[in-house]
Amino acid sequence: MQQETRKRMIKESAIWGFIVLELIFFSVAGHFLSLSENAFMDFENMLLLLKQSAPIGIIALGMTVVMINGNIDLSVGATFALAAVVMLDSMSWPIFAPLGDWVIPVSWALALLTGMVLGAINGFIVWKTGVDAFIVTLGSMLGFRGLVFMYNGEQPTFQLNWTMVDIAEARLFGLQTPTLVLIVCTVLVWLMLNKTIHGRNVYAVGDNREAAVNAGIRVGPHMMINFIIIGFLAALSSVVFYSASGSVNPNDGMLYELWVITAVVLGGTKLTGGKGSVIATFGGVIAIQLLRKGLGHIGADTAMVNLVIGSILIAVLYLDKQLNRKGDGDLKV
Amino acid sequence: MADDRMKQVGAFLARQGILVAFLLFMIGFALANHRFIAIDNVLGVIRSSAILGVMALGVTFVVISGNLDLSVGSMMSFSTIVVLDLHDKLGPALAIPAMFAMTLALGALIGFLVGYLRLNSLIVTLGMLSAIHGLTLTYSGGKNMDIADKAGTWFGGIGRGSVLGIPGPILIFGLLALVLSVTLAKTPFGRKVYAVGGNGTAAIFSGIPRARVVFMTYIISSFCVATAGLLQASRSLGSQNTVGQGLELDVLAAVILGGASLLGGSGTVFKTVIGVLILGFIQNGLLLVGLEFYVQYVVTWVIIILAVWLDVAAKRGRILSPIA
Numbered sequence: 001m002q003q004e005t006r007k008r009m010i011k012e013s014a015i016w017g018f019i020v021l022e023l024i025f026f027s028v029a030g031h032f033l034s035l036s037e038n039a040f041m042d043f044e045n046m047l048l049l050l051k052q053s054a055p056i057g058i059i060a061l062g063m064t065v066v067m068i069n070g071n072i073d074l075s076v077g078a079t080f081a082l083a084a085v086v087m088l089d090s091m092s093w094p095i096f097a098p099l100g101d102w103v104i105p106v107s108w109a110l111a112l113l114t115g116m117v118l119g120a121i122n123g124f125i126v127w128k129t130g131v132d133a134f135i136v137t138l139g140s141m142l143g144f145r146g147l148v149f150m151y152n153g154e155q156p157t158f159q160l161n162w163t164m165v166d167i168a169e170a171r172l173f174g175l176q177t178p179t180l181v182l183i184v185c186t187v188l189v190w191l192m193l194n195k196t197i198h199g200r201n202v203y204a205v206g207d208n209r210e211a212a213v214n215a216g217i218r219v220g221p222h223m224m225i226n227f228i229i230i231g232f233l234a235a236l237s238s239v240v241f242y243s244a245s246g247s248v249n250p251n252d253g254m255l256y257e258l259w260v261i262t263a264v265v266l267g268g269t270k271l272t273g274g275k276g277s278v279i280a281t282f283g284g285v286i287a288i289q290l291l292r293k294g295l296g297h298i299g300a301d302t303a304m305v306n307l308v309i310g311s312i313l314i315a316v317l318y319l320d321k322q323l324n325r326k327g328d329g330d331l332k333v
Numbered sequence: 334m335a336d337d338r339m340k341q342v343g344a345f346l347a348r349q350g351i352l353v354a355f356l357l358f359m360i361g362f363a364l365a366n367h368r369f370i371a372i373d374n375v376l377g378v379i380r381s382s383a384i385l386g387v388m389a390l391g392v393t394f395v396v397i398s399g400n401l402d403l404s405v406g407s408m409m410s411f412s413t414i415v416v417l418d419l420h421d422k423l424g425p426a427l428a429i430p431a432m433f434a435m436t437l438a439l440g441a442l443i444g445f446l447v448g449y450l451r452l453n454s455l456i457v458t459l460g461m462l463s464a465i466h467g468l469t470l471t472y473s474g475g476k477n478m479d480i481a482d483k484a485g486t487w488f489g490g491i492g493r494g495s496v497l498g499i500p501g502p503i504l505i506f507g508l509l510a511l512v513l514s515v516t517l518a519k520t521p522f523g524r525k526v527y528a529v530g531g532n533g534t535a536a537i538f539s540g541i542p543r544a545r546v547v548f549m550t551y552i553i554s555s556f557c558v559a560t561a562g563l564l565q566a567s568r569s570l571g572s573q574n575t576v577g578q579g580l581e582l583d584v585l586a587a588v589i590l591g592g593a594s595l596l597g598g599s600g601t602v603f604k605t606v607i608g609v610l611i612l613g614f615i616q617n618g619l620l621l622v623g624l625e626f627y628v629q630y631v632v633t634w635v636i637i638i639l640a641v642w643l644d645v646a647a648k649r650g651r652i653l654s655p656i657a
Contacts, residue, residue: 074582129642130654132596135589136638138582143634149627209656219656254579258403258459265456303470310464317452317460 070273119231399597412562440555530597
């Protein structure tokens with residue numbers, strides 16, 4: 001029993017231990033290798049790191065919910081791009097012209113609505129057809145990307161609005177808007193998963209779908225709500241990011257799904273469903289960003305970053321397997 | 334009696350649905366634009382699908398054994414870059430086997446991790462996608478790779494030449510498809526791949542070495558990737574180091590379109606070839622009727638969902654999912 005608790009503690013704090021290790025390593029290595037005058041643990045540098053984690057991090061929260069639920073969503077990168085196109089394009093629609101700067105919240109709302117509708121489409125197909133979420137969202141990853149291109153051809157969509165940039169770059173208690181959104185969302189999703197009936201059902205359905213059906217959970221609509229949540233979060237991430245940059249290319253957000261899944265898996269969420277936590281996902285997101293920034297700080301190039309992140313992902317998977325072994329019986333079969 | 338026949342027709346449609354859809358689709362486009370079925374257009378489409386197709390052949394084995402391979406795109410960039418670089422250093426006759434050896438080594442590593450260590454294939458190959466991309470960038474130093482003397486080498490003949498009017502890539506694709514089809518359908522190894530994917534535990538209890546079979550599927554997959562890299566390199570004689578980026582999901586789409594289940598245990602090489610051709614002809618057909626290239630993404634989306642839905646619905650005997 002005591003051994004069980006210890007094992008659980010090791011597993012749950014593993015990601016934070018890894019982050020501390022990274023901090024120590026990059027601080028020490030940076031001292032010798034870095035060309036920059038600033039220390040790695042510089043306060044401003046850490047704030048910047050949090051801000052840069054936000055786009056992937058916000059989507060990763062939704063991915064955690066969907067993965068605990070036993071599904072997966074590969075279409076988030078395309079949703080991210082389409083929400084941005086809708087947001088930036090709608091700001092110049094003639095109907096909204098009388099609104100002045102009040103067009104900003106309207107465009108945000110439209111972008112978020114777009115994300116929710118795309119999520120609902122995925123969820124509805126998964127619910128009604130019974131096709132695996134991996135295939136459904138692999139298809140819609142292509143389909144949504146097609147919609148992005150159909151909207152504005154191969155042209156970039158851009159809209160420069162200084163009020164919007166000011167909001168996106170604002171600071172509260174020293175934290176930038178993207179960081180705040182990431183933290184608030186983490187807290188909200190944590191509350192949703194741990195304090196609501198819907199949250200409990202997320203784990204129940206992911207752990208054993210049959211049993212959840214027998215327990216009277218309406219699994220289809222339940223999963224659809226989770227797809228709406230991840231669609232909303234992907235759009236929110238897009239709103240936060242593109243409010244600052246103001247320009248989107250039709251290819252933006254490609255391969256985001258892979259980065260997001262990497263972060264979620266590093267946080268310890270299982271692909272098979274039923275287990276996982278958003279706090280650990282938050283840790284996973286920070287760990288990856290720290291790795292990118294840290295390797296950059298000590299002068300490694302993108303190639304090294306890719307190599308290291310890939311190797312760490314596999315190593316984590318291996319360690320996790322060792323820790324989760326229930327007995328020697330698991331070894332044989 | 335008539336009812337029986339209806340059922341038979343229904344079952345046939347469900348089983349061969351993808352083939353029927355393919356034929357209807359071809360007839361539809363041929364009526365819309367007669368150039369669609371002209372010999373040179375058809376050959377052109379197959380030739381440009383060949384690289385994707387060769388990769389899809391290998392991934393079919395991996396998927397039937399119940400695993401995934403997301404690293405094929407990144408691995409294809411790797412083999413393309415390596416063979417182009419070695420071409421100038423060792424000459425083509427040595428560069429090709431050297432590149433195959435290096436790509437097979439990567440496949441062996443994945444096969445070891447998934448087969449013998451039993452790690453989740455999605456995450457392993459996701460990690461390898463990133464790691465191999467890093468390896469490619471390190472190898473090339475981030476630069477594009479080019480063959481110095483493009484006119485004075487026979488290397489380009491593989492991807493550009495033709496035998497009896499049939500372009501080289503189509504010959505290689507066809508030959509590989511034939512060999513792998515026979516391997517999967519007619520050899521003991523092929524039966525084992527289905528057994529492992531159908532029910533891994535049962536396979537182990539019947540004495541099938543699951544780990545070795547899974548290992549071999551990744552070797553086959555990486556061999557196909559190396560072939561695709563060779564075709565890509567010899568067709569363009571120069572390449573960026575992101576040439577295969579994103580192809581992994583296109584390949585998977587083709588395999589799924591061919592009716593292989595992601596749960597493993599079903600699928601054939603022939604149907605994967607049909608899946609690849611459908612993707613190729615959709616793109617070509619839509620362009621010929623004058624639509625932009627990105628319309629194919631939306632059409633592909635609809636077709637993938639419909640194809641898999643039909644398959645799933647036929648297996649469970651009802652259209653809508655029973656989950657409430």
